[in-house]
Amino acid sequence: MKKLSILVGVVVIVFGIALAMSFKSELCPYVTVSYVVSKGEVRNVQVNGTIVPNSTKILPNNTLMFNLSDGRTEMRVIYHGILSHYQEGIPAVVVGSYYNGIFHAREVLLKCPSKYKVAEENYSTSKVLSKG
Template identity: 30%
Template sequence: MPTPDRKSSLKIIVAAVLILGTVAYLAITGVSENKSYYVTISELQGMGNKAYTRHLRVAGNVAPGSIERSGTNATFTLLEQGHTLRVTYKGSEPPPDTFKDDSQALAVGTYGRDGVFHATQLQAKCASKYAPAANQAPTTTASALPASR
């Protein structure tokens, strides 16, 4: 018959194992749910049935005139080397300010059997924001140049 000290230490060990097992399970399932694969539009369209079961990231340029906004949601088309992908974005936040025609966009979500990419996250970079004007050469400042000796 176990002594009271052994009984209480056995309870502590069992509780610790249960807690550690629960934490490990939550960590593993949380990581696998948040894991996403980066693919190009052409790779996505060639993945077959695998495309429908994975959390994916797809990038491309926003097709001019394709953006349709509705509150925090948006529908648009991404272009990448002659391939197009229709995207519906339904997120908790509206698309970023840099999300405009011809901007580079990264959509995170799932590919539906309807041929539409269903995004829950959206990132965008305005390509013209950082490029010099068409008739202007890039400028460098003296502080950016290495000092000559």
């Protein structure tokens, strides 16, 4: 009985440590464009904003560059891949890291719901952020 309690205790502690470590490394905070730009370098964050009209540049190899704005500050975003419902002037969440003055997006979530659930979330976040 005692041995068993120790075993369960060890399992739970190992689990707790693994959970905490994974949580720490995989946490991706929501931040604003102004925060990112003021920091200069930020890794693994989600930034909410609006795609600035007439800022898009389409480069070869499916690379897309555009500006993202939170109403106060703008930043340059670069993304490799297809965005099937890309449009200027719509809210977007970009996930990735900011360095050398450019945000390198790993993921771009657009409000226009090509991906239904993600879009719904976006919508709510953008609304909230614009309020507060």
